[in-house]
Amino acid sequence: MLDQLQARFPDLHFVAGERFCWSPQAHEVIYDSSRQDTTAVWSLLHETGHALLNHQSYLADFELLQIEMAAWQRARELATELGITIDEDHIQDCLDTYRDWLYKRSICPKCSTKALQQNNHTRYRCFNCHTVWQVTPSRFCRAYRATKKTASAGETVFSAANLATISA
Ligand SMILES: [Zn+2]
Numbered sequence: 001m002l003d004q005l006q007a008r009f010p011d012l013h014f015v016a017g018e019r020f021c022w023s024p025q026a027h028e029v030i031y032d033s034s035r036q037d038t039t040a041v042w043s044l045l046h047e048t049g050h051a052l053l054n055h056q057s058y059l060a061d062f063e064l065l066q067i068e069m070a071a072w073q074r075a076r077e078l079a080t081e082l083g084i085t086i087d088e089d090h091i092q093d094c095l096d097t098y099r100d101w102l103y104k105r106s107i108c109p110k111c112s113t114k115a116l117q118q119n120n121h122t123r124y125r126c127f128n129c130h131t132v133w134q135v136t137p138s139r140f141c142r143a144y145r146a147t148k149k150t151a152s153a154g155e156t157v158f159s160a161a162n163l164a165t166i167s168a
Protein backbone atom coordinates (compact mmCIF):
# COMPACT_ATOMS: atom_id res chain seq x y z
CA MET A 1 0.00 0.00 0.00
CA LEU A 2 2.80 2.38 0.89
CA ASP A 3 4.52 1.67 -2.42
CA GLN A 4 1.30 2.26 -4.29
CA LEU A 5 0.72 5.58 -2.56
CA GLN A 6 4.31 6.69 -3.05
CA ALA A 7 4.13 5.84 -6.75
CA ARG A 8 0.84 7.66 -7.07
CA PHE A 9 1.95 10.74 -5.16
CA PRO A 10 5.69 11.09 -5.73
CA ASP A 11 5.70 14.52 -4.11
CA LEU A 12 4.58 13.20 -0.74
CA HIS A 13 7.11 12.22 1.90
CA PHE A 14 6.32 9.05 3.83
CA VAL A 15 8.44 8.59 6.91
CA ALA A 16 8.49 5.60 9.27
CA GLY A 17 7.63 6.47 12.84
CA GLU A 18 5.80 5.08 15.82
CA ARG A 19 2.30 6.26 14.99
CA PHE A 20 0.27 7.58 12.10
CA CYS A 21 0.19 11.32 11.68
CA TRP A 22 0.51 14.18 9.27
CA SER A 23 2.96 16.93 10.08
CA PRO A 24 2.17 20.13 8.15
CA GLN A 25 5.41 21.71 9.38
CA ALA A 26 7.67 18.93 8.18
CA HIS A 27 5.33 18.14 5.31
CA GLU A 28 5.57 14.46 6.10
CA VAL A 29 3.16 11.58 6.40
CA ILE A 30 4.49 9.57 9.31
CA TYR A 31 3.41 5.96 9.53
CA ASP A 32 3.66 3.27 12.16
CA SER A 33 6.06 0.83 10.55
CA SER A 34 5.29 -1.89 13.10
CA ARG A 35 1.68 -2.27 12.02
CA GLN A 36 0.45 -4.14 8.98
CA ASP A 37 -3.20 -4.70 9.89
CA THR A 38 -6.27 -3.42 8.08
CA THR A 39 -6.81 -0.39 10.28
CA ALA A 40 -3.18 0.58 9.71
CA VAL A 41 -3.95 0.82 5.99
CA TRP A 42 -6.96 2.97 6.74
CA SER A 43 -4.88 5.21 8.99
CA LEU A 44 -2.30 5.59 6.26
CA LEU A 45 -5.00 6.61 3.78
CA HIS A 46 -6.42 9.05 6.32
CA GLU A 47 -3.08 10.76 6.96
CA THR A 48 -2.43 10.81 3.22
CA GLY A 49 -5.80 12.55 2.93
CA HIS A 50 -4.57 15.27 5.30
CA ALA A 51 -1.43 15.63 3.21
CA LEU A 52 -3.25 15.82 -0.13
CA LEU A 53 -5.60 18.44 1.27
CA ASN A 54 -2.56 20.21 2.71
CA HIS A 55 -4.15 20.65 6.10
CA GLN A 56 -2.45 23.23 8.26
CA SER A 57 -2.66 23.87 11.95
CA TYR A 58 -6.24 24.45 12.89
CA LEU A 59 -7.42 27.57 14.63
CA ALA A 60 -10.63 26.82 16.45
CA ASP A 61 -11.73 23.51 17.92
CA PHE A 62 -14.78 23.28 15.68
CA GLU A 63 -12.51 23.46 12.64
CA LEU A 64 -10.62 20.37 13.76
CA LEU A 65 -13.66 18.17 13.31
CA GLN A 66 -14.26 19.56 9.82
CA ILE A 67 -10.64 18.88 8.95
CA GLU A 68 -10.92 15.32 10.25
CA MET A 69 -14.08 14.69 8.25
CA ALA A 70 -12.46 16.10 5.11
CA ALA A 71 -9.42 13.86 5.53
CA TRP A 72 -11.66 10.79 5.89
CA GLN A 73 -13.60 11.79 2.81
CA ARG A 74 -10.35 12.03 0.85
CA ALA A 75 -9.32 8.67 2.32
CA ARG A 76 -12.59 7.12 1.13
CA GLU A 77 -11.94 8.36 -2.40
CA LEU A 78 -8.39 7.04 -2.31
CA ALA A 79 -9.59 3.69 -1.02
CA THR A 80 -12.08 3.39 -3.88
CA GLU A 81 -9.35 4.19 -6.39
CA LEU A 82 -7.16 1.53 -4.84
CA GLY A 83 -9.93 -1.05 -4.72
CA ILE A 84 -10.33 -1.28 -0.95
CA THR A 85 -13.08 -0.28 1.44
CA ILE A 86 -12.77 1.60 4.70
CA ASP A 87 -15.24 0.44 7.32
CA GLU A 88 -17.66 3.30 8.01
CA ASP A 89 -17.88 2.27 11.67
CA HIS A 90 -14.15 2.79 12.00
CA ILE A 91 -14.45 6.28 10.54
CA GLN A 92 -17.30 7.17 12.86
CA ASP A 93 -15.37 5.80 15.85
CA CYS A 94 -12.43 8.01 14.99
CA LEU A 95 -14.64 11.05 14.59
CA ASP A 96 -16.40 10.26 17.86
CA THR A 97 -13.04 10.21 19.58
CA TYR A 98 -12.46 13.75 18.36
CA ARG A 99 -15.96 14.81 19.33
CA ASP A 100 -15.49 13.47 22.86
CA TRP A 101 -12.15 15.18 23.20
CA LEU A 102 -13.49 18.50 21.94
CA TYR A 103 -16.52 18.23 24.18
CA LYS A 104 -14.39 17.60 27.26
CA ARG A 105 -12.26 20.63 26.50
CA SER A 106 -15.33 22.82 26.27
CA ILE A 107 -16.89 21.84 29.60
CA CYS A 108 -16.38 24.34 32.41
CA PRO A 109 -14.17 22.74 35.09
CA LYS A 110 -16.05 24.65 37.78
CA CYS A 111 -19.73 24.37 36.93
CA SER A 112 -19.79 21.91 34.01
CA THR A 113 -21.55 24.29 31.65
CA LYS A 114 -20.63 23.87 27.99
CA ALA A 115 -18.67 26.94 27.00
CA LEU A 116 -17.59 28.61 23.79
CA GLN A 117 -14.05 29.00 22.63
CA GLN A 118 -12.77 32.57 22.71
CA ASN A 119 -11.62 34.45 19.65
CA ASN A 120 -7.94 33.74 20.16
CA HIS A 121 -8.66 29.98 20.11
CA THR A 122 -6.46 29.27 23.11
CA ARG A 123 -9.06 29.50 25.82
CA TYR A 124 -12.64 28.88 26.72
CA ARG A 125 -14.85 31.12 28.81
CA CYS A 126 -17.85 29.96 30.75
CA PHE A 127 -20.88 32.20 30.35
CA ASN A 128 -22.39 30.86 33.51
CA CYS A 129 -19.64 31.33 36.10
CA HIS A 130 -17.12 33.28 33.96
CA THR A 131 -14.32 30.83 34.54
CA VAL A 132 -11.67 31.01 31.83
CA TRP A 133 -9.43 28.06 31.02
CA GLN A 134 -6.61 27.54 28.60
CA VAL A 135 -6.49 24.91 25.93
CA THR A 136 -3.44 24.07 23.89
CA PRO A 137 -4.02 23.91 20.14
CA SER A 138 -1.23 21.40 19.73
CA ARG A 139 -2.25 19.32 22.70
CA PHE A 140 -3.13 16.30 20.60
CA CYS A 141 0.37 16.09 19.21
CA ARG A 142 2.23 15.83 22.43
CA ALA A 143 5.88 15.15 21.95
CA TYR A 144 6.74 11.55 22.51
CA ARG A 145 9.87 10.30 24.10
CA ALA A 146 10.72 8.10 21.22
CA THR A 147 13.59 6.66 19.33
CA LYS A 148 11.95 6.93 15.96
CA LYS A 149 10.76 9.96 14.08
CA THR A 150 8.05 11.92 15.87
CA ALA A 151 6.86 15.48 15.82
CA SER A 152 8.78 17.82 18.07
CA ALA A 153 7.07 19.78 20.80
CA GLY A 154 4.79 22.53 19.62
CA GLU A 155 4.23 21.01 16.23
CA THR A 156 0.70 20.35 15.15
CA VAL A 157 0.10 16.94 13.74
CA PHE A 158 -3.18 15.30 12.95
CA SER A 159 -3.29 11.97 14.60
CA ALA A 160 -6.08 9.99 16.11
CA ALA A 161 -3.80 7.45 17.70
CA ASN A 162 -2.66 9.62 20.57
CA LEU A 163 -6.03 11.15 21.37
CA ALA A 164 -6.89 8.33 23.67
CA THR A 165 -4.08 9.34 26.02
CA ILE A 166 -5.31 12.89 26.45
CA SER A 167 -7.00 14.00 29.60
CA ALA A 168 -8.77 17.20 28.69
ZN1 LIG B 1 -18.70 27.64 34.64
Ligand SMILES: [Zn+2]
Residues within 6 Å of the ligand: 046, 047, 050, 068, 071, 158, 159, 160
Ligand atom coordinates in the same frame (compact mmCIF):
# COMPACT_ATOMS: atom_id res chain seq x y z
ZN1 LIG C 1 -6.80 13.05 11.06
